[in-house]
Amino acid sequence: MPLDLWGRDVRDRGFGPVELRGARLIGAQLSDMDLRGYDLTGADLRGAVLDGAQLAGALLVGAILDDASLVGTDARHASFRHSSMKGADLTRATMKSANFWRSQLAGIQAPDADLWSCVLFHCDLPGAHLERANLNAANLNLGNLRGARLAGADLHVASLFRADLRDVDARGANFWATNLIGAQRDGADFTDADLRDANIHASAAAPGE
Secondary structure, three states: OOOEOOOOEOOOOOOOOOOOOOOEOOOOEOOOOEOOOOEOOOOEOOOOEOOOOEOOOOEOOOOEOOOOEOOOOEOOOOEOOOOEOOOOEOOOOEOOOOEOOOOEOOOOEOOOOEOOOOEOOOOEOOOOEOOOOEOOOOEOOOOEOOOOEOOOOEOOOOEOOOOEOOOOEOOOOEOOOOEOOOOEOOOOEOOOOEOOOOEOOOOOOOOOO
């Protein structure tokens, strides 16, 4: 039976690497915990505090992290596939090469986050705050970023094939050699953005998932 730790401070508890699978951790305190490689598949972490936690290589497939706090968390190479992180705070988090495939990320707060080479394919990111985030080489194909804040973000060689960029604030962002084929850009603000060698015309073949 999955653990029920709703609202608990579990920082002094020891867990096996699969013991938190499907756990109920709503509002739980897990800041600074070492959960590298742990399996939190299907865990309910709504409103949980994971500030500074070590989540490198962890499995959070299908996890619910709505309104959770992951400020400064290290989750490089972690898998968040099909997760829900609506309104979560990822400020200054390190998420290099993390996989968010088809996740719900509406309204996330991720300024200054390191999302280098992340898989954000077909993710829902409307209203996301990604100011100054490192999205270098990220896969945002088919993503919904309508109204997102990308001012000063680095999207060098990222791919946003058929992404929804309507009403995006991309002032001063780096789109050098970025794939923008088929992206919807109505109402977007690219003032002072670097669009050198960006691929905007629909002449190239569609990239794979």
